[in-house]
Amino acid sequence: MKNWIHKIKNLLNYTFFKWLLLSIVGLASFLLLFSHVSPDTYNTRLFSVADETIRSPKTITDERLSEAEMERAASEVEEVYQYRPEIMNNRTSLVSSIFEFAQEYNVSTEDEEPQSGQAVTGDMLEQLKNALSEDVSEDVTGSIDDETFNRLLAASDQGLEDAKGITIDQVERVMQDPFKQEEAAAKQEEAAEYIAQFSMSDDLKEAAMDLARFAVVENNIYDPEQTEARVAQAIESVEPVQILEGQVIVQKGYLIDRDVYRQLEALGLTTSETSFEPYIGLTLFSLLIVLILYFHFSTWKISEDTKRLYLVLVSIIFLLSLGLMKAAELIRELEVLQVGYLFPAAMAPMLLKSMINTRVALIIAMLQAFCASIIFNDMMTGSVNVDVSLYFLFSGLAGILFLSDHRRRTHLLRAGLFVSAANMIFLFAVTLIESGSFSAMDYTLFAVFAVISGVLSSILTIGLLPLFESGFGILSTMKLVELSNPNHPLLKKILTEAPGTYHHSVMVANLAEAGCEAIGANGLLARVGCYYHDIGKTKRPHYFIENQISGYNPHDHLDPQTSRDIIISHAKDGADMLRKHKMPAEFIDIAEQHHGTTLLKFFYFKAKEKGLEPDEESYRYAGPKPRTKEAAVISVADSVEAAVRSMKDPTSEKIKKLVDSIIKDRLQDGQFNECDITLKQLETLKKVFCETLNGIFHSRIEYPEFKKEERKKEA
Template sequence: MERFVNFLYKNQALFYKVFLFLLTTFLIVYLYPKGGKFKYEIPKGKPWQYDNLYAPFDFAILKTPEEIAAEKERINEGHIPYYEYQEDVVDSVEKALEVEFLEIFPDTLHRVQRNRLQDFVEDTREDIYDYGLIQEIIPIESGELVYLRKGNEANEITYQNILKQNDLRPFLNRRIDENQLQLFRDELLELFFNSVRPNVTYDEELTLRELESKYNQISYTRGSVERGTIIVSKGEIVEGDKLKILNSLKSEYESQVWSQANYNWVVFGYSLLVFLALLMLLLFIRKYRPDIFQNNIKVTFIFFNLLLMVMLTIGVINFNVNYVYVVPLCILPLTLKGFFDSRLGLFTHVITVVLLGFVVPDSYEYMFLQIIAGIVTILTVSELYKRANLFISVGQITLIYIISYFAFTIIQEGAISEINPEVFLMFLLNGLATLFVQPLIYAYEKIFGLVSDMSLLELSDTNTKLLKELSDKAPGTFHHSLNVANLAEAAANEIGANAMLVRVGALYHDIGKMQNATYFTENQTTSVNSHDELSPKESAQIIIEHVINGIEIAKKRNLPDRVIDFIRTHHGTTTVYYFYKKEQESNENVNPEDFRYPGPIPFSKETAILMMCDSVEAASRSLKEPTAKLIDNFVEKIINKQMEEEQFHNSNITFMEIQQIKKVLKRKLKNIFHLRIEYPE
């Protein structure tokens, strides 16, 4: 049991990766649609390249979206709207007219004349509310039919029969003239305008409900195809009815109800494909990026980003498949390049696009566009921390999308007129969304504890609090670090390493010297040497401790691990040679391990560059009268000694790259020492 527990403990990192791998596979398969996948690409306007295709089952021929839209338009044109007639308003108006009549017409009025006016008011009210009075908001054709609903009954009438409120005055004037009551015109107009109110309103709810009911009666099919019927022959041009039948077969095939057995096989097939795709990614990381493979946080970060893009794309497809190109898939290679490197970013992007090819429509077109856009992303974004570079790259990515879509459309449709301008808008929105990569990278740094070039740019500022403290407490060390940073940056640029990372590592590699600054020669401003009172072994321990002190300070100040790696490895496992030799003068049996740095040795090109530049720059201070030949021999001697001590075995750096670094250091040192002819005094 104990052996088993030890086995689990020793391999916990591997078990975590297996769990992460299986979990990602499960989530992606769970998100996939579980219907069948039509196995043929439908080449619109081109010859059918496959064998003769026969109907595998009975299916209906679907109408095109254009045909459905035309039918709905015809329904809209012939649809009769509903208006509601409100009886209670008529009753209230009748009572209001009675009250107003008594107030406006005095009792002294002749009885015959009074009865005549009352009859006029009653008849006019009935005429007004025969079909009702409406306050017209949206005018419609007067001859158009409408339904006027009174209670539970609805009668079909022409819209012109309903009196409009704007026509009320002309209507009353005409009635007054017909009844020869011009003497009472003002009083009658006042009477009606004080009492009459509209009682007909547009019944939007009932109108829309009826319209929806008619929409539901639309048949989305026209005809059917029986099983065994030949659909298309090999070499036959796919267009017209053939194209509609093929699209109908594809839709039916992908939407039909599957039995439990078929469903299980579909899930199993998807699981195998997703398993293989993710396995390729994991094996790539293990073989070509072993340092990332050993770090569970980094592996989690890569799989999280892949899963996020898959989830986002499938979510958009479920919402509206027409918006699939709005998803900023190029954020994935941008992010991975910002934290790791271009090769890993592109490989992960391709795997993600392959996974999405199972669920997107026009999968070949989609995969071509996204892979080309990913390649352009990797090739164009050289320095993500420069905002101008990001904007230029996003513009180039958007342009590639547009050009590729344009090419595919004219190939498939054979005409420019078929290009959908809305898709161009999708690409523009995609470009705008891609700009979100900068705040996203900042969030990832905080969540996963990673470091990007943007953070390195901030750390390279010599006005940061830690570097100011270094310049105050150990000014000689600070000056040495600046010189090393310049040398290391030039060397990194020469061999294609991460120049920004190595520069930041060089600036902070000696921060541990702040604790005992005067024990390092570059900070000694007087002739008094602090080591004179110490034994060589004690002096060596103080020198060695600046690495440990530097790591502690860096962790307290929350420097990224990638920067701390430079502090940890910049001396590798070399010895403090000066004090080692000094101890040998008085003691022949010296243990070299007492004078050796704890390591580890450099494990990347960048950390190896720093070791070379640090040793060369520090030792160059001992040169009294440097010449070109002396500098050449000096650089060769120091770096060759490091190679003999196997300090670069884990750093993945080649002999050719080391030779290039030597040339850069020689050239830079000659410039620093201003080697030129001496002018006479």
């Protein structure tokens, strides 16, 4: 697979390759999700029998039932009436005015009873009516018979005064309590009946009773504004009647009556017309997936070759996850409740965190959660399952979180167990919040699904990780830990054949790891790479000073050119040995690049001393120069460790000057020109290297016993 990818990438530049692969991902996502958004069609006719159970694919408002509920609520609102006590005062004032005008125009003179035979003339009646019309706002003359006015005009002043008091008292008594229009007639008769009980002339009594009937009117007045406000409030408080997503509209074998058919029409399930809205939405969703991946890889500051490799890896894992979701649909035929909870949702995020980084894992966890909400939609096309989406997202985040230390494969299994527990807590929390009516069997099934999902995620991750690592040449953290095992054949070879080189490599590894972690590079890669960077020295171990125990140096008996060839060849020999053992490309690069194109000064100046006039280029390593931060740090750490180890009585000041001179020499020699290490990071390396070397080569106390032995030997 790795060779196949390499051939393709040679044919295509990165930009074209990126868009081609992202287009494939977007198209594949569209096709895998297509069946889950395509609207269902049913053979439904009015008054026919349903061939299958039909559920609502979405949540809508039932307009007809909602309007009926609003009308019912409005009809139940009682009319608002407002008691107006001032009406009684107005009516009694009006009655008082009528009696007063009657006193002014009646037939009797002051304090005299009318004489027998003295009649009310037409002029008197006309004067009274004109006076009432001018001074009283209400149309009194049109509401009261002329006979009543004649009776008032025929009465004496004292009789009118007494009748006025009685009439006003009865009107006040009747109108002191609120009553509506429909009760007014009864109240009028009640007032008249009370007046009839008093002693006065029959004509005056009849007049007083007529005036009482006229004066008594409703005092509990209908308030249309308040009534309308209450009706509006009642209508507003009515919750719209909704047809919920997943609600059964009609059961299989039941009659499709008018009400059911109306609901099917509202849901668009009675028409054969195709709606393109779901497909447009799915297209936008697929485009969103492509854009998220595009912007992530566009802003990622790594080499194009690495981007290309990671893009292929992310695409395959994402589409693999979608494919497994589609395969899980087969279980739905068994009508298992919420089969999405069984899916290993943490698998893809755990794989990507193990092989790439946390950020990529988070992105894929988010994207697959969105896709799961469409795929596991409980067989309701065109809908989304929010609970499953949150479950996938939560499970993926738990997998990333609990895989914080992924240097051993056993940690993957442990992370899977933690994911199972997190899944279970999440499911129970959601079901309890929603107050779902689940049985004990349902809760047990949820718990089993949660455990299976977490454990299956870790098992699949453990199984697929070696496949992807070998197929794509991914050097994961766990792979690095495995390669750091001292029992590895190449490390055993260094330890047994070149023990000094092995010790030197371990010391360089300590320096390089500390330096890389300080500048944000891969410290573990630098450490393990250091273990193998000098593997080429095992070909001629005794030609390197760290392996010369007896003090015999074979270079003392060789010419500078031969010594040069032996020393320089160890970088190429090491790379060849690593390739032969199919070691990671990063290790091969470190072996070739850890000396860059530096000058082999010792033998170059030795050749000069012998008068050979050597060519400087021939005494330089073949390179290439370091191309990664890790290789650059290792190249400096290798030289620094060897130089400090050769110092006599190293002090902090000496170490600081030496480190500074080595880094400055490499910088002036252009050894860092092909990697993206900065001057600020080089300053950080100086500080870290000095601190680490001071800890390694600190001064030790000379014990008295050893001093006595030395004195004896001298004596």
